[in-house]
Amino acid sequence: MSQRVKGVFMNKRFFGMLSLIAGLMLFVSLLACKQETIEEQLPDVDNPVLVSINLPQRSGTYKSVLDDLIAETINYRLIVEKDGVVVHNQVYPASQQGITLRLSVGIHRFTLQALNSANEVLGEGSATRDLVKGTNSIDITLIPTNAYIEINVGWGGLENLGDFRLVSAGSFHTIAIKKDGTLWAWGNNDGGQLGNGTNTASNIPIQIGTARDWASVAGGNHTIALKTNGTLWARGQNLYGQLGNGTNAASNIPIQIGTASDWTSVFAGGYHHTVAIKTDGTLWAWGYNFYGQLGNGTNGNVANNELGDYDAANSNIPIQIGTANDWASISAGGYHTIALKTNGTLWAWGYNFYGQLGNGMNTDSDIPIQIGTASDWASISAGGAHTTALKTNGTLWVWGENNYGQLGLGDTNNRNVPVQLIP
Secondary structure, rough: OOOHHHHHHHHHHHHHHHHHHHHHHHHHHHHHHHHHHHHOOOOOOOOOOEEEEEEOOOOOOOHHHHHHHHHOOOOEEEEEEOEEEEEEEEEEEEEOOEEEEEEOEEEEEEEEEEEOOOOOOEEEEEEEEEEEEEEEEEOOEEEEEEOOOOOOEEOOOOOOOOOEEEEEEEEOOOEEEEEEEEEEEOOOOOOOOOOOOOOOOOOEEEEOOOOEEEEEEEOOOOOEEEOOOOOOOEOOOOOOOOOOOOOOOOEEEEEEEEOOEEEEEEEOOOOOOOEEEHHHEEEEEEEEEOOOOOOOOOOOOOHHOOOOOOOOOEEEEEOOOOOOOEEEEEEEEEOEEEEEOOOEEEEEEEOOOOOOOOOOOOEEEEEEEEEOOOOEEEEEOOOOHHHHHHHOOOOEEEOOOOOOOOOOOOOOOOEEEEEEEEO
């Protein structure tokens, strides 16, 4: 082999080795970049939150007008910004169903781009989300660049601020209805009161079923909800029949109460009873009745029950209270019930040890009794053992237990008649 040929051969080997080394260095560099990306996804933060990003697929989520867009999508690019700084920017194959990021608590902006084979943007969507501690889920709406058609896919987990229209606090859980009619719940769930089919507590809002026709909701140790068609649904603890379905078995999913479709308002009593009003103005109640809080003239006091069966007065089905058909609104406390009639008069019944009925006495009542003669009451709210109410002139009145100053009167003395609260 000539010296010239040998030199060329050696040079080729030398450059080949250089190419190999360069390739290895590039591979190591890519690994480093990959590690950097992972570290970016999993930052070292004190209170990290998990964010599940659901990437759009051809079937299911999107309408047919977007089929071509989804079909042409080869990759997705996800960009996440916090306080104007990009904290995540990565491309994912369209075959991937979703990804999970670990981000810090705070407001983030998510931008999702659909890319074709030439990495051209076919469409994109963005959303701003206030991430809270726990697991968050998000679907991002895509808008095709050539059609500007927005497809509503909504959010999972906590939605946009201002999206809730109604909320009710139970004893140790919360339930709410969104503007789209969906039902959400969080908190304690030992009796199945969240209604998601489990008895596991949740520290973030979770959607209950897929129905979008919920109208109102109320919570105690159980949950009662109305649908827009006037039907009544319940779930949670049921030891005293407070669900009203004819049994005393708890339920961790919403179950319909009877077949009536003329319910108009409902209140899940503080502990174990429920009261509701129908469209014809009649009043109904069920559940625990030891103190006469149902208002049907019976109670579980042993003096009124020779057998000493304290639960004999309870009812596990709705029973009508009297014959009046002019009830306007109701509120149930721990063991007492407050109601307003259409003429503005105030009525109360049940437990009265602390004067929470407001009739000037401390004796229980198992039938509705009128509180005073005023006919200008506008709204009511019953607490555990105290009561608050507003008059039509905007004045606030309070009575009942005051051990913790809950009446706001500057002392801790109980009251058995309504007292005006003047700040």
